[in-house]
Each structure stands twice: as structure tokens, then as C-alpha cells.
Amino acid sequence: MSNPIKFLIALTLGLILCFFPAWKGTISNPETPYDALKTLAVQLDGRKKPLDTVARETVTQIHGRLDYQPLSGKKLDYLNTYLSLLFNNQDWNDEPFILLSYRPLKTALGLNPEQKYFSFVELVSSPLGSLVLQAHEDRAKDLDLTRDQREALTLENRLALMLETVSSTELPIIPHPSDPKGKWLGIAQASEYYAPGQVETLQTTYDELKKAVQLGVNSDLKSQVLVLKKQLVALSPQVYPSGEKLTREVRFYGLHLFTKAWILYALGFLVMLVTLGWEKLQAYWVALGLFCSGLAVHGYGFWERMQIAGRPPVTNMYESVIWVSLGIAAIAVTFEFLHRAKYYLLAAAPLSVLCLLLGDRLPAVLDPSIKPLVPVLRDNFWLSVHVPTITLGYASFALAFGFGHLLLGAYLFKPTAKDWINRLSRWNYSILQVGVLFLTTGIILGGIWAHFSWGRFWGWDPKETWALIALMCYIVPLHGRLAGWLGNFGMAIASVISFNAILMAWYGVNFVLGTGLHSYGFSTGGSEQTIGSLIALDLLFVLVVFLRQQTLKNQSQSPALS
Structure with a gap:
């Protein structure tokens, strides 16, 4: 078999493995009654995004992981966890849900330094308030904050986000009547934009949906969600985002492209390592094909994120880690095709895998959420170069x-x-x-x-x-x-x-x-x-x-x- 054929077969095989639905757990979880809620549009953080993204970002920002197992009950994924918070179908005050991993701050607050997750009650009853107050005063005076103070402010944000989420009636799902950039409102404030008859219909549908989730009644949940969506779109069809746009973002996160990329990089690395140790195998082009398929998946994921964000995704540490790992792999492949050295992939693969693993496994540290740019970054030309x-x-x-x-x-x-x-x-x-x-x-x-x-x-x-x-x-x-x-x-x-x-x-x-x-x-x-x-x-x-x-x-x- 000729070398180009080996390369193309390995490249094609890698791409098939990535996008073939039978690769369990990498395309999407099995369909649940709550899946219809994933594409419900919400306006948060300066952009309109699906509820699926809101749930992902909220749970990871508070808990640092996408799943949570309550003190009593089975493990919940991010969407079920978020809905449980939103509709408050259990007591969240004593659940050890809030992430605090910085040991010096735990010691300063009198908390167990070996413990990683704490309840809302534990944290608000600790001396956190005085430390946060001092941090705000120092910030107002333009003083440099200590590491303890910065960690305390991060913890304050997690507490505030949890408090804001639990039993919220202000989740902005009601579109502005005419302005695409206008402010969206929660269901309780819908009367500011729309007639009483429209508001009553929406409120009734929303309450039925909320009750079904609280009671765990799933038989008619999908139809209730579809009715709510149809009513929301009818309020302002020119403002409400298209279903295609919302589905694209849900699909992007469901594909886990960066996870698949590091798996393919690792496979290419292992095959190259075996090839160097056993030259009779003659699998150099197979290793290169697998690595290039990882690069293609990685590049596609980066492009999709850029299209969703509407800008180059290089404005925070998470995005720079993803971009640097892509750069390492791309530069290595370029030199490998020039020199046929075999060692470029050996040097690049562990580093690209490490970067993508960090981005994948540490969402509380490397925040993957897509947020609006601060004013100094809104010049896309300079940001892009x-x-x-x-x-x-x-x-x-x-x-x-x-x-x-x-x-x-x-x-x-x-x-x-x-x-x-x-x-x-x-x-x-x-x-x-x-x-x-x-x-x-x-x-x-x-x-x-x-x-x-x-x-x-x-x-x-x-x-x-x-x-x-x-x-x-x-x-x-x-x-x-x-x-x-x-x-x-x-x-x-x-x-x-x-x-x-x-x-x-x-x-x-x-x-x-x-x-x-x-x-x-x-x-x-x-x-x-x-x-x-x-x-x-x-x-x-x-x-x-x-x-x-x-x-x-x-x-x-x-x-x-x-």
C-alpha cells in the first residue's frame, strides 16, 4: 500500500471516529425529556444563547464540573442540575455544591482545607463577608489586591450566581418587541413589553412547565416546551434568534471537538512512538494521518467557536490555551511535511494533549464561557492580529x-x-x-x-x-x-x-x-x-x-x- 493511501485512510478513519454517532458519549447524551429545553433562547452576558449553554456555564462556574450528585439522590448532569436550581425542587442551602479549592483562603475562613466543595450556609456563615468588604474597599482605592482577596471575590461571584439562579423569575427569555439589541426580560416582568393577555398566556405555559419539572412529570414536557418556544417567537419573530443558530451552539458543545482532538493527537503520538521503535511496522504515514485528523477536528472546533462568538476566540486564558495547542500542532505538521523528521509530532503531541486536557478538565480555572469583549478589545482588526x-x-x-x-x-x-x-x-x-x-x-x-x-x-x-x-x-x-x-x-x-x-x-x-x-x-x-x-x-x-x-x-x- 502506497504512503499517500495510508495517510488518507488514517485521516479518514480519524474523522469518522470523531463524527460517527456510535462513539458513545462524545456526540451527545441519550435523548431526555429535557432536551427540548436546550434550544430555548436566553439573553445573558451581552448575547443571546441557548439555555443549554446557560446551564453549562452556570454549573461549571459555581461547581467547577458539569455534573453533581446531591446528598440524597442520583447524579445529575449540568442541565438537570441547573433546572433543579432554577425551579428550586430541593433544598440547595446545605448542598456542598460551591467550589473552593484555594487552601490559604479556606484556612483564613476557618474551613476544612482538605474539603473542596462547600454549602451556601457554610460559606455565608464564615468570615468571608469581611474579607470581601475589604477587597472592595481596596479596589475602590486602586490598590493591588492580594491573592486571598482575588480568590474571595471569585467566591463571592459564585455565591451571587447561585443566589441569583435559585428560584429565579428573572431569567431573560422574553425578547424585546422590536430592538435586536434591546434588553430581554424575565417572565415576571413581561408586562413591561406586552399586553396582559399575552403575558397571562405565557405565564400559564411557564408555570405548567415549571410544575412538570418540579414534580418530575416528563410525559408531556416536550410538547409544553415547544408551546412555550412558539409563544416566545410569536412575540417578536424579528428579534428572536433562529432555531438554526441556537441548535448550532448546542451541537458545538455536544460534539466535544477539543476532547476528540486530543484523543487523536495521543493516538498519532503512540503510533509514531511504536513506528520509531519497530521500523518494520512502516506506520509513519498512519501516525501522520491520525495526527492530521486531530488537527482538522481541532481547527474545525476553533472555527465553530469563532462563528458562535462572532470574533477570534483568543480573549481569555481558556481560548489562548486552545489556540496555542492548535498552533503547536499546526507548526509541527508544517515542519514534519518539510523534513519528514518524525520527531516533530513526538515533541508536539504531549504538549497539545496537555493544553486541551487542561481546557477540558478545569472549567473553573480556564473559563470556557463566551462573554462580550471589554471596550479595549472591540477593535477586531488589532484583536485579530x-x-x-x-x-x-x-x-x-x-x-x-x-x-x-x-x-x-x-x-x-x-x-x-x-x-x-x-x-x-x-x-x-x-x-x-x-x-x-x-x-x-x-x-x-x-x-x-x-x-x-x-x-x-x-x-x-x-x-x-x-x-x-x-x-x-x-x-x-x-x-x-x-x-x-x-x-x-x-x-x-x-x-x-x-x-x-x-x-x-x-x-x-x-x-x-x-x-x-x-x-x-x-x-x-x-x-x-x-x-x-x-x-x-x-x-x-x-x-x-x-x-x-x-x-x-x-x-x-x-x-x-x-
Whole structure:
């Protein structure tokens, strides 16, 4: 079988596995009586979205996961959990539903530091109120908040969201009569827009639906939902979003495209690993086909999210993680087709898988919800060129980080394989050059945008400063290589160590420092201890390889014994 045929078969097989409905649990859950509610339109966070998205975002923002098992009862998915909150069909005050994972804050509030979820009653009866009050006062004075204060404000938002959701009669499902950008109202306020007769009919239908959910009567639920939708559309057909648009967003989340992408990346990685260990298998093109199918699914998911958001999805940490992982895979595939090296995929796949896993498994830390842009980001041209460009620099250096580990592994286990090490070093050098090009261009574009938005090209903002530091951490070793100060081994170490500056510019400024004009990208919930431990282990690995190399060098320079 020819190589192109192998590639096409693997690519096609990967895509079929992704979109074939028989792949249980990845397309959608089995149909339930509540599924008809998924495409009910709601206006929240500056946009109109399906109730399915509202339920996902609400549950993950409060609980940090998509499912919840009450103290008494079977496990609920996100939609059932949200409906239980909305219609208050059980006592939620004592349910350990609210996520709090930051240990220092738990200790400060006198809570069990080993516990991860707490009830509404536990939190409101703790000293949280005084800490939140002080945080608001410091913010009003333009003081920098401590990590404890920022985590306390995040916890306050979770409590407020839960309080707002439970028994809410203000869920904005009533469309504005004429203005597509007008404010939607809750069912209890519908009389502000519409005649009493219309409001009474809506209220009756809504109450019947609410009662059916509360009592668990599912026999006629679907027809009740369809009646409610028809009534809402009839109120303002020119304002109410199309069923196709609402279904598209529900389908996007139901497909779990980014989950499938990392699975295909992992399969491609494993096949490539086996191919290198057993060359008779001749499965290189199969591995490449699987990896490319993952890239296609990943790119399609990114495109769908962009169409739903109406903008490039690169405005928060979650979106940048998805984009960087896509960039790592795309750059690796580009170089792989150029050089047929086999090692680009080995360096890229673990990093892309890790990024997508983090985005998939940590919704409370990397918020996946689609929200309106802050004013400074509403210039789509600069948003579309600056952020993607600078984060492609991050992606390139992440790939070089992976290549650096391959090289250090070669120096540790096969130090005599000089030709192989030289080839890896040349390929790594080309990646570093691409990274410097992207990061430099991104910094310059950011300066131009800052000139238009803030009236200055450069202001030593933490995000700007760390981007420049990161650039210098790569430019200095590259110049050192040209000057002959660093060889292949030195560049391998630089590829690994310098990536810590990228981590600081990308993660550290947002989650650790939390100060500066780029506040729209800041977040909480990151674990400095975990990240710090991983960095320490990685640096220990670098030290072990360095000492090993020094030992070999000293042995080669020692005079032979007579």
C-alpha cells in the first residue's frame, strides 16, 4: 500500500471516529425529556444563547464540573442540575455544591482545607463577608489586591450566581418587541413589553412547565416546551434568534471537538512512538494521518467557536490555551511535511494533549464561557492580529520546549549518537527562529494597538515587560550560538529553561501577579504550588543531564591510563 493511501485512510478513519454517532458519549447524551429545553433562547452576558449553554456555564462556574450528585439522590448532569436550581425542587442551602479549592483562603475562613466543595450556609456563615468588604474597599482605592482577596471575590461571584439562579423569575427569555439589541426580560416582568393577555398566556405555559419539572412529570414536557418556544417567537419573530443558530451552539458543545482532538493527537503520538521503535511496522504515514485528523477536528472546533462568538476566540486564558495547542500542532505538521523528521509530532503531541486536557478538565480555572469583549478589545482588526501572532510565538517556543526535552533525552541516553543529535538540533533551531519572528511581531503589533488604545506605545505594563523578557531569553542564546558561545547542548538547555519566561508572560502575569492594564485576561484558581513543583522537577532533570554531560566531557579529556 502506497504512503499517500495510508495517510488518507488514517485521516479518514480519524474523522469518522470523531463524527460517527456510535462513539458513545462524545456526540451527545441519550435523548431526555429535557432536551427540548436546550434550544430555548436566553439573553445573558451581552448575547443571546441557548439555555443549554446557560446551564453549562452556570454549573461549571459555581461547581467547577458539569455534573453533581446531591446528598440524597442520583447524579445529575449540568442541565438537570441547573433546572433543579432554577425551579428550586430541593433544598440547595446545605448542598456542598460551591467550589473552593484555594487552601490559604479556606484556612483564613476557618474551613476544612482538605474539603473542596462547600454549602451556601457554610460559606455565608464564615468570615468571608469581611474579607470581601475589604477587597472592595481596596479596589475602590486602586490598590493591588492580594491573592486571598482575588480568590474571595471569585467566591463571592459564585455565591451571587447561585443566589441569583435559585428560584429565579428573572431569567431573560422574553425578547424585546422590536430592538435586536434591546434588553430581554424575565417572565415576571413581561408586562413591561406586552399586553396582559399575552403575558397571562405565557405565564400559564411557564408555570405548567415549571410544575412538570418540579414534580418530575416528563410525559408531556416536550410538547409544553415547544408551546412555550412558539409563544416566545410569536412575540417578536424579528428579534428572536433562529432555531438554526441556537441548535448550532448546542451541537458545538455536544460534539466535544477539543476532547476528540486530543484523543487523536495521543493516538498519532503512540503510533509514531511504536513506528520509531519497530521500523518494520512502516506506520509513519498512519501516525501522520491520525495526527492530521486531530488537527482538522481541532481547527474545525476553533472555527465553530469563532462563528458562535462572532470574533477570534483568543480573549481569555481558556481560548489562548486552545489556540496555542492548535498552533503547536499546526507548526509541527508544517515542519514534519518539510523534513519528514518524525520527531516533530513526538515533541508536539504531549504538549497539545496537555493544553486541551487542561481546557477540558478545569472549567473553573480556564473559563470556557463566551462573554462580550471589554471596550479595549472591540477593535477586531488589532484583536485579530496581535493576540494570535504573539500566542503563535508561545506555541513555537512550546514546540521548541518539547524538542529540547528530546535533545536532552538524547544527550542522557545516547550521547554518542552525534549525527542524530545534530539533526535534532538543526530542527530545533529552525523552530526557535520561527518563535522569535512571531513573538517579536506580536510585541510590535501590541505596541501599535496600545498607542491607539492607551495613547502610548510602551508603558512597562507587567504583560508587556514579561513578553519582552521572554523574547530576550531566546534572542540572547540565539546570538550566543551565532557567536560560538553556545553549541547544540547549550541551545537544548536554553530551549527548556527559557520557556519558563513564556510561562510567566502567559500564565504568571494573569494568575499570579494579577496587576496591570491587561486585567481583562486575569483570573484566579491557578495552582502556583503545582506549577512550581513541575518547574522544579524539570529544572532538576536539566541539572541531571548537565552533570552527566560534564562527566562525559571530563572523561573524554582525561589522559589514558598507561
